[in-house]
Amino acid sequence: MNLDTREPVVQSLGVLETAALLRELTAALITQTDFDEALLTLVRVTRDAVAGARWCGFTALRAGEPAGVAASDERLAGLDDLRHGPDSPAMSAIRRREMILAADLAGEPRWPAWTPRARDLGVHGVISAPVDIDDQVIGAINLYAGSPDVLTPQHQLTAMLLAEHAGLLLAAVRDRGRQTALAGERDASLLQDGVVGQAVGVIMTQRGCPPVEALEVLRAAASSLDIPLREVAERLVRTVSRQRDT
Numbered sequence: 551m552n553l554d555t556r557e558p559v560v561q562s563l564g565v566l567e568t569a570a571l572l573r574e575l576t577a578a579l580i581t582q583t584d585f586d587e588a589l590l591t592l593v594r595v596t597r598d599a600v601a602g603a604r605w606c607g608f609t610a611l612r613a614g615e616p617a618g619v620a621a622s623d624e625r626l627a628g629l630d631d632l633r634h635g636p637d638s639p640a641m642s643a644i645r646r647r648e649m650i651l652a653a654d655l656a657g658e659p660r661w662p663a664w665t666p667r668a669r670d671l672g673v674h675g676v677i678s679a680p681v682d683i684d685d686q687v688i689g690a691i692n693l694y695a696g697s698p699d700v701l702t703p704q705h706q707l708t709a710m711l712l713a714e715h716a717g718l719l720l721a722a723v724r725d726r727g728r729q730t731a732l733a734g735e736r737d738a739s740l741l742q743d744g745v746v747g748q749a750v751g752v753i754m755t756q757r758g759c760p761p762v763e764a765l766e767v768l769r770a771a772a773s774s775l776d777i778p779l780r781e782v783a784e785r786l787v788r789t790v791s792r793q794r795d796t
Contacts, residue, residue, distance in 0.1 A: 564704040564707070564708070567599065567600075567601070567708075568707070568708045568711055568712075570599065571595070571596065571599040571600065571708070571712065572711065572712070572715045574595055574599060575591075575592065575595055575596075575712075575715065575716065575719060576715075576719065578591050578592075578595055579591060579592070579719045579720075579722075579723060580719075580722075581726075582723050582726070583723065583726045583727045583730045584723075584727065585687075585720070585723055585724055585727060586618060586620070588719070588720060588723040589608045589610065589618070589619075589620035589720070590620045592606075592608060592620065592691070592716055592719075592720070593606040593607055593608050593620045593621060593622045593691075594606075594622050596622070596691070596693070596712065597622035597623075600693060600705070600708060602695060602700045602701060602702070602705060603677075603693040603694065603695060603701075603705065604694060604695060604696040605621070605622050605623050605626050605673070605693075605694040605696075606621075606622045606691070606692065606693055606694065607619060607620065607621045607622065607626060607627070607629060607630035607640075607691075607692040607694070608620040608621075608630060608681075608689055608690070608691050608692065609630045609631070609632060609638070609640035609641070609644070609678075609689050609690045609692065610687060610688075610689040611632070611644060611687065611688050611689060612686055612687050613686055616631070616632040616633050617687060619631045619632075625671060626671055626673070626694065628667070629664065629667065629668055629671070629673065629692070629694075630692055635663055635664070637661050637662070637663045637664050638661055638664045638678075639652060639660075639661060639664070639676050639677075639678040639690075639692065640678045640689075640690035640692050641690075642660065642661070642678065643678040643679060643680045643690040644680050644688060644689070644690050646680075647680055648680065649677065649678070649679045649680070649706060649709060649710060649713075650676075650677065650678040650679075651676075651677050651701065651706060652675060652676050652677075653675050653695075653698065653699050653700075653701050654674060654675060654698035654699055655668060655669055655673065655674050655675060655676065655698070656669075656674070656698060668694075672696055673694045673695070673696070674695055674696060674697050674698045674700075675694070675695035675697070675698055675699065675700055675701045676692060676693065676694050676695070676701075677692070677693040677701050677705055677706060677709045678690045678691070678692045678693075679691050679709040679710060679712065679713035680713060681713045681716055681717045681720070682717045683717050683720045683721050683724065684721045684724060687720075687724065690713075691709065691712060691713055691716060693705060693709055745780060745783045745784050745787055746765075746768070746779065746780060746783045748783070748787045749768055749782070749783035749784075749786045749787050750764045750765055750768060750783075751764075752786055752787065752790050753767050753768060753786075768782055768783060768786075
């Protein structure tokens with residue numbers, strides 16, 4: 551009877567490590583609003599969490615054009631940057647909409663311009679997985695090994711799950727970024743409004759705070775009193791005007 555259970559143990563540890571990675575990424579990205587910062591967090595967390603992947607990078611396309619990269623090691627950023635040419639595992643993954651694996655780059659024929667540069671930087675294996683973010687942005691997450699034949703089927707499974715999860719998280723980051731930008735535009739519009747702008751000026755004088763903070767104080771008062779922001783502003787301006795008249 552074969553009692554050797556080593557292989558299931560290895561596989562279960564891989565599942566546990568992947569689950570821990572996805573939890574860590576969720577915690578790190580759930581409040582971020584800056585897409586570039588989120589990409590940098592993604593590649594750094596992934597590099598630290600995935601055993602055997604010495605480096606991690608991300609290649610992004612927006613409307614079919616290069617839209618930036620993130621690299622856990624700045625030396626390798628050029629490997630993810632499509633401005634150096636579309637001949638790369640990341641672009642192959644994006645074009646074919648499937649995972650790309652090269653366990654040993656020695657003699658790898660698919661990327662004749664990219665592979666020598668990668669090997670010169672100490673990269674000997676790569677997995678690239680496509681990442682769907684939203685209607686405008688797609689990309690690929692790239693796991694790099696410092697030795698040949700280090701990347702295994704478990705790494706492929708991790709990359710697949712990571713790509714799916716990262717796509718959802720990055721889509722949420724972009725949505726929060728849009729909402730933050732819209733809120734900023736609304737704030738700017740409110741600050742230009744006569745009575746609201748006057749009320750903000752009063753709060754700034756009283757508290758010695760900047761305009762955005764003063765506007766938040768006004769909003770908090772409106773929420774607490776359950777009345778419109780403009781009405782709170784009008785009341786404050788009237789109160790201050792009466793005090794000046796007495």
